[in-house]
Amino acid sequence: MNPTKRFENKTYGIFRSILLVLALTVCLSGCGKHQKADEKEPAPVSYADRYIDLHLHLDGAVTVEIAKQLEELQNIKLPAADDEELKRLLTVPADCESLNDFLECFNLPLSLMQTPEGLSEAVRLVAENVKSQGVIYAEIRFAPQLHTERGMTQEDAIRAALDGIKKTDLKVNLILCLMRGEGNEALNEETLRLAKKYLVADGGVTAIDIAGAEALYPTSNYREIFAAAKEAGIPFTIHAGEANGAESVRLAIEFGATRIGHGVRIYEDPEVMKLVKEKGVTLEMCPTSNRQTHAIEDMSKYPLIDYMNQGIKVTLNTDDMGIEGITLSDEYHYMEQMFHLTPGQERTLLRNAIDAAFTTEEVKASLRAELGLNYELETWSVK
Numbered sequence: 001m002n003p004t005k006r007f008e009n010k011t012y013g014i015f016r017s018i019l020l021v022l023a024l025t026v027c028l029s030g031c032g033k034h035q036k037a038d039e040k041e042p043a044p045v046s047y048a049d050r051y052i053d054l055h056l057h058l059d060g061a062v063t064v065e066i067a068k069q070l071e072e073l074q075n076i077k078l079p080a081a082d083d084e085e086l087k088r089l090l091t092v093p094a095d096c097e098s099l100n101d102f103l104e105c106f107n108l109p110l111s112l113m114q115t116p117e118g119l120s121e122a123v124r125l126v127a128e129n130v131k132s133q134g135v136i137y138a139e140i141r142f143a144p145q146l147h148t149e150r151g152m153t154q155e156d157a158i159r160a161a162l163d164g165i166k167k168t169d170l171k172v173n174l175i176l177c178l179m180r181g182e183g184n185e186a187l188n189e190e191t192l193r194l195a196k197k198y199l200v201a202d203g204g205v206t207a208i209d210i211a212g213a214e215a216l217y218p219t220s221n222y223r224e225i226f227a228a229a230k231e232a233g234i235p236f237t238i239h240a241g242e243a244n245g246a247e248s249v250r251l252a253i254e255f256g257a258t259r260i261g262h263g264v265r266i267y268e269d270p271e272v273m274k275l276v277k278e279k280g281v282t283l284e285m286c287p288t289s290n291r292q293t294h295a296i297e298d299m300s301k302y303p304l305i306d307y308m309n310q311g312i313k314v315t316l317n318t319d320d321m322g323i324e325g326i327t328l329s330d331e332y333h334y335m336e337q338m339f340h341l342t343p344g345q346e347r348t349l350l351r352n353a354i355d356a357a358f359t360t361e362e363v364k365a366s367l368r369a370e371l372g373l374n375y376e377l378e379t380w381s382v383k
């Protein structure tokens with residue numbers, strides 16, 4: 001039996017097990033009619049049970065539990081009487097109408113990360129939280145310039161975050177975000193300088209990004225700073241094609257981005273789709289976030305599978321799990337429900353994420369091995 005055949009047989013076995021589990025699940029949910037009214041349904045589980053999250057904002061990943069622990073650590077009084085009120089403050093409101101409104105939701109989490117101990121502990125707690133949800137590798141991103149309200153410098157903030165990743169055994173790298181905005185050019189320059197200083201191949205700062213209001217501050221404003229990043233050999237991803245259209249993605253690729261944060265709107269321009277495919281650029285897609293910020297109005301047209309079918313490298317990520325009230329497992333399950341995402345397609349998403357991770361080839365090889373993703377045998381899963 002050749003290795004491919006053996007692999008297929010093994011896969012068939014796994015599929016059969018999954019079908020049995022699904023059948024059992026259907027049966028059990030049918031029996032749910034007999035549940036007591038106050039009994040909570042178990043959270044749905046996706047086919048995949050281990051994940052890679054490449055697009056995870058630290059300040060967007062603060063849950064009620066994490067906020068309470070940061071409150072206690074720093075002797076801060078949260079502006080909430082109970083957990084329910086705190087949850088309301090931390091999660092996106094139903095009437096959040098745009099990306100700009102969505103960005104307002106970060107104020108409370110950010111206020112909890114203005115000291116070295118608060119920021120370090122936030123990184124550790126977020127890492128531990130995603131690890132408990134099955135994530136085996138995460139790239140946590142944050143903007144050092146947003147952590148200087150109580151005396152920390154950007155460099156202090158980076159050191160605190162590095163301290164946080166040392167205290168978790170989850171494999172984590174950091175992405176430093178520049179911020180779109182007005183009058184913060186010097187702050188972005190400083191972030192870039194520090195990215196150069198702290199850049200490592202793995203186990204620390206491995207890339208930069210730009211976050212913030214894309215529609216208000218277009219990607220074209222940041223040509224020079226990304227030229228400097230490229231010159232310095234700093235890998236980068238750019239939030240683009242989310243609040244703005246495909247042109248923003250075209251520019252980001254022109255600047256040298258190897259990954260695009262979201263990029264969901266490239267369908268608006270077939271030429272940009274072609275460019276993304278030809279350059280092998282990876283899209284960090286985040287469905288719930290895109291729904292909540294109205295980057296996509298009709299989720300039945302969410303282009304994840306279309307992009308995959310066209311040979312574009314896409315990945316699934318959380319973006320802001322605390323604000324959105326989700327996990328990465330939820331996102332996989334969401335796409336299974338919406339588009340019948342298959343186990344094979346999920347493996348492709350995971351493989352794409354490993355391929356595009358800002359880390360070393362050694363780490364990538366160990367992640368593939370951990371997920372049982374043999375590179376050569378994976379072409380079968382692209383449908």
Ligand SMILES: [Zn+2]
Nearest residue numbers: 057239261319
């Ligand atoms: Zn993002």
